[in-house]
Amino acid sequence: MIRDLAATLGPDHRRDLGRYLGTLTLNGVAQGAAVAFLVPVVGRLLAGDTDGAAAWLPWMAGAVALSLVTHYAQAMLGFRLALVILTTLHHRLGDHAVTLPLGWFDSTTVGRLSRIGTKSVLSIAGSCAHLLQPLVTGVLAPATVVVVMFWHEWRLGLAVLVCSPLILLAARLSIRLLGRADEENDRAGVEAANRVLEFARNQAVLRAFGRTTGNYRPLEDALEEQRTASRRQVLLSMPGMLLSGFAVQFCFSALIAVGALLALRDSVDPVELVTLLALVARFTGPLAEVGELAGVLRMAGNDLRRVRAVLDERSLPAPEHSAPVRAPGEIELTGVRFGYGDGPAVLDGVGFTVPPRTMTALVGASGSGKTTLTRLIARFFDVREGTVRVGGVDVREQRTEDLMAQLALVFQDVYLFDDTLIGNIRIGRPDADDDEIRRAASLAGVDEIVARLPDGWEARVGEGGSALSGGERQRVSVARALLKNAPVVLLDEATAALDPENEAAVRRSMEELRRNSTLLVIAHRLSTVTTADQIVVLHEGRVAERGTHTELLALDGHYARFWHERSRAAGWRITAAGS
Numbered sequence: 001m002i003r004d005l006a007a008t009l010g011p012d013h014r015r016d017l018g019r020y021l022g023t024l025t026l027n028g029v030a031q032g033a034a035v036a037f038l039v040p041v042v043g044r045l046l047a048g049d050t051d052g053a054a055a056w057l058p059w060m061a062g063a064v065a066l067s068l069v070t071h072y073a074q075a076m077l078g079f080r081l082a083l084v085i086l087t088t089l090h091h092r093l094g095d096h097a098v099t100l101p102l103g104w105f106d107s108t109t110v111g112r113l114s115r116i117g118t119k120s121v122l123s124i125a126g127s128c129a130h131l132l133q134p135l136v137t138g139v140l141a142p143a144t145v146v147v148v149m150f151w152h153e154w155r156l157g158l159a160v161l162v163c164s165p166l167i168l169l170a171a172r173l174s175i176r177l178l179g180r181a182d183e184e185n186d187r188a189g190v191e192a193a194n195r196v197l198e199f200a201r202n203q204a205v206l207r208a209f210g211r212t213t214g215n216y217r218p219l220e221d222a223l224e225e226q227r228t229a230s231r232r233q234v235l236l237s238m239p240g241m242l243l244s245g246f247a248v249q250f251c252f253s254a255l256i257a258v259g260a261l262l263a264l265r266d267s268v269d270p271v272e273l274v275t276l277l278a279l280v281a282r283f284t285g286p287l288a289e290v291g292e293l294a295g296v297l298r299m300a301g302n303d304l305r306r307v308r309a310v311l312d313e314r315s316l317p318a319p320e321h322s323a324p325v326r327a328p329g330e331i332e333l334t335g336v337r338f339g340y341g342d343g344p345a346v347l348d349g350v351g352f353t354v355p356p357r358t359m360t361a362l363v364g365a366s367g368s369g370k371t372t373l374t375r376l377i378a379r380f381f382d383v384r385e386g387t388v389r390v391g392g393v394d395v396r397e398q399r400t401e402d403l404m405a406q407l408a409l410v411f412q413d414v415y416l417f418d419d420t421l422i423g424n425i426r427i428g429r430p431d432a433d434d435d436e437i438r439r440a441a442s443l444a445g446v447d448e449i450v451a452r453l454p455d456g457w458e459a460r461v462g463e464g465g466s467a468l469s470g471g472e473r474q475r476v477s478v479a480r481a482l483l484k485n486a487p488v489v490l491l492d493e494a495t496a497a498l499d500p501e502n503e504a505a506v507r508r509s510m511e512e513l514r515r516n517s518t519l520l521v522i523a524h525r526l527s528t529v530t531t532a533d534q535i536v537v538l539h540e541g542r543v544a545e546r547g548t549h550t551e552l553l554a555l556d557g558h559y560a561r562f563w564h565e566r567s568r569a570a571g572w573r574i575t576a577a578g579s
């Protein structure tokens with residue numbers, strides 16, 4: 001675990017760890033020596049040799065003083081190291097998570113990441129601050145005792161050495177059982193955390209279908225599983241602890257028997273034997289504690305392995321420097337094949353170009369791959385085959401910052417931060433001044449929302465924008481895009497029918513965006529498709545048709561069907577509203 005921890009902390013903090021371990025070692029030896037010096041001191045006192053005992057006292061006092069100083073130093077260094085571990089691991093996890101492909105963040109990994117960032121990191125830091133000291137002392141103090149035993153009475157020393165493997169074996173078994181139970185407990189914990197998150201996030205749907213905690217089976221099962229795993233962990237820790245206790249008691253009794261035998265044969269002085277047996281207690285006690293603590297340390301080792309597993313996940317490869325933009329505002333896809341994970345191909349040989357400052361409408365049945373295509377342009381995932389170019393350069397040859405500087409994204413599932421309205425728009429371009437923000441907001445129709453809210457621009461929008469309606473959230477998202485003024489805008493129109501106010505705001509914004517940017521729109525509204533410079537129709541992961549509205553209507557294929565269905569639906573709505 002120490003080697004793994006040193007590797008994870010990196011060269012900057014390896015010295016902190018080394019200094020701490022060095023101080024711990026010195027403390028362990030000093031504690032062992034302080035006790036070992038008791039043998040000559042007590043031995044000589046009992047033999048009536050006070051001068052001889054006094055001669056040993058300064059040595060004993062020195063060892064005690066060193067043990068006190070190093071104990072204080074190790075406590076301070078331990079706390080400092082725990083803070084270093086907390087900050088370093090949190091930073092490393094955060095820095096690495098933002099380089100991972102978005103595909104990595106599914107519902108399981110999100111729960112795992114949150115557990116690792118909270119429980120695991122705390123357990124690693126806490127173990128270093130509180131467990132290493134008793135563990136190192138628990139090993140070194142008995143080791144010092146063994147050396148002293150050999151010095152005073154080699155046969156007793158040998159007996160201690162013979163007993164040690166039994167104690168260590170029991171400790172090992174206890175550690176292994178606890179480690180295995182901890183893995184199961186962690187798996188159950190992650191599942192329960194995921195289910196609780198799912199339950200909290202999807203309250204609206206669950207309530208609509210009359211599900212409460214009492215009858216939401218996945219959550220109940222996950223919590224039951226976690227309870228079982230915790231019970232199992234307690235049960236599995238019992239045999240190991242009992243065995244360790246038994247091994248220690250057995251060794252202690254065996255050593256007393258050996259000592260008594262030696263005294264009976266007159267091969268050891270009874271006075272010396274009493275002091276040596278006092279040392280034996282100093283040998284077995286800490287070793288028993290080591291057995292218990294090592295199990296907990298093993299669990300911290302498991303936590304460290306989980307942290308490293310996240311850090312070892314492959315980042316999306318990115319170049320050190322981006323290739324220069326060759327065709328500002330152009331999007332070009334050639335022979336793009338893509339599928340999620342190992343799943344079937346969602347896009348299969350897609351190719352088309354969106355010339356700069358034009359508008360392309362993407363049309364296709366649900367599941368035909370429209371959203372996936374926009375995700376590939378923003379490089380949320382890498383293609384399996386083919387090339388996606390933005391600004392005339394393969395997205396894989398651009399650093400994420402440089403690619404994102406060319407793109408503004410307006411997706412349907414708009415996420416607003418729990419900040420003010422103005423703060424949420426400013427995210428589009430943090431260095432924009434208030435006038436620029438108000439202009440973008442006004443074009444997107446956000447000023448109408450501002451007028452309605454009591455705190456105006458300073459109104460908080462709630463977590464995820466919960467204080468706003470779906471259409472209002474999208475208007476804020478469009479305002480961000482307008483403010484960013486990026487060469488390329490990827491926009492997913494709302495599927496649900498917009499009220500006239502929202503509809504007008506979206507139309508105004510699109511016209512404005514078209515003036516300076518290339519627009520690729522997942523189109524649902526008839527007015528968007530008719531005014532687009534080109535329409536790309538996706539069908540089963542391929543480009544089935546491409547052209548203008550008039551050209552595609554004349555083909556009488558997929559697009560013509562889409563158009564007739566939408567026109568009929570729009571007509572039906574008008575009639576219904578009028579009746």
Ligand SMILES: Nc1ncnc2c1ncn2[C@@H]1O[C@H](COP(=O)(O)OP(=O)(O)OP(=O)(O)O)[C@@H](O)[C@H]1O
Binds near residue numbers: 340343365366
């Ligand atoms: N994260 C994902 N993991 C696995 N499969 C996915 C994921 N996202 C989408 N898919 C699958 O990819 C296919 C295309 O989905 P996509 O969302 O791109 O379609 P779409 O044309 O945008 O659909 P819609 O109009 O309904 O939004 C679907 O079969 C979908 O189930």
